[in-house]
Amino acid sequence: MRTRAKGLTALLLGALLATAAPAATAAPATRAATTTPVRGLEVGVPAYVYPNQQMLLDVQAAQPAASIVILNPNNGDNPFDASWQARADALRARTTATGEHTRVLGYVHTERGTRDRDAVLASVRNYLVTADGKLHVDGIFFDTTSRDCGPGNAQRDYYLDLRQQVQALVHSIDPAAQELVVDNPGTAVADCFLEPGKRTADTFVTFEGTYAAYTGAWLGGNVFNLTAGYYSGSSFDPSGTAYWHLVHAVPDATAMRAALSTAFTRGAGYAYATDDVLDNPWDATPAWGFGAETSYAATLG
Numbered sequence: 001m002r003t004r005a006k007g008l009t010a011l012l013l014g015a016l017l018a019t020a021a022p023a024a025t026a027a028p029a030t031r032a033a034t035t036t037p038v039r040g041l042e043v044g045v046p047a048y049v050y051p052n053q054q055m056l057l058d059v060q061a062a063q064p065a066a067s068i069v070i071l072n073p074n075n076g077d078n079p080f081d082a083s084w085q086a087r088a089d090a091l092r093a094r095t096t097a098t099g100e101h102t103r104v105l106g107y108v109h110t111e112r113g114t115r116d117r118d119a120v121l122a123s124v125r126n127y128l129v130t131a132d133g134k135l136h137v138d139g140i141f142f143d144t145t146s147r148d149c150g151p152g153n154a155q156r157d158y159y160l161d162l163r164q165q166v167q168a169l170v171h172s173i174d175p176a177a178q179e180l181v182v183d184n185p186g187t188a189v190a191d192c193f194l195e196p197g198k199r200t201a202d203t204f205v206t207f208e209g210t211y212a213a214y215t216g217a218w219l220g221g222n223v224f225n226l227t228a229g230y231y232s233g234s235s236f237d238p239s240g241t242a243y244w245h246l247v248h249a250v251p252d253a254t255a256m257r258a259a260l261s262t263a264f265t266r267g268a269g270y271a272y273a274t275d276d277v278l279d280n281p282w283d284a285t286p287a288w289g290f291g292a293e294t295s296y297a298a299t300l301g
Contacts (some may be wrong), residue, residue, distance in 0.1 A: 040301020044068035044270040046282040062290035065094030071106035076123035097298035139180035147185035159200035241269035248281030
């Protein structure tokens with residue numbers, strides 16, 4: 001989900017889609033049985049626009065509010081200045097269907113684990129270290145992340161270090177803050193990234209792509225390993241918030257409901273469906289509006 005120039009070209013991680021998906025349906029969904037309680041489905045919105053553009057005004061006005069909003073000042077490379085901070089503060093004051101406040105994340109790209117660590121951390125500090133010494137975001141959304149462990153788990157450990165750096169920085173500013181870290185491989189992630197004690201994020205985007213791809217085929221799970229193949233990953237998800245699915249080119253409101261229902265049955269705790277399309281599918285308000293989406297998501301669970 002990189003943005004460029006006007007900014008805003010999406011990078012979608014390619015994935016081999018192997019098994020047929022269940023038929024799309026707008027009926028309320030039932031999540032596959034797990035041994036842990038789940039929260040139901042919530043909406044997380046990537047908003048890749050400038051702070052005072054209409055999309056962000058619409059997200060802010062939605063009732064109930066979105067649970068997560070990602071802000072993206074030039075891929076995290078521009079300063080998170082007063083205009084961005086004000087928009088973040090206004091979003092964080094909104095109330096979700098669960099009675100919590102919207103959480104705002106700052107976007108940082110990682111080039112699938114090849115971007116220099118110091119450059120990544122400089123982007124992180126753009127969001128977290130401000131002149132007033134206050135937190136204006138709740139955490140970091142790491143984009144274009146690797147999905148593979150790497151030799152000796154080197155790729156996994158790159159992201160583990162980033163998470164630990166975010167945690168330390170947030171807690172140095174506000175020891176009571178509950179930070180949120182998200183990794184976006186855009187497809188099922190190797191389960192080494194969720195290993196107890198080595199987990200690289202609170203939440204993982206395990207699908208990013210079109211409605212046609214989402215409802216026409218499915219990898220078979222949110223996580224994988226070379227022995228078990230693809231599987232649900234529910235054992236790594238005690239809170240019901242470990243996985244997030246992002247679906248664009250959704251044709252209409254009926255299909256939006258079908259996408260959200262499908263996300264819930266596939267174990268997602270967060271989802272977002274939009275009729276926006278490439279090259280940047282995260283820069284416009286869906287035709288049905290954000291409130292229709294957050295309201296429907298609240299019925300699932």
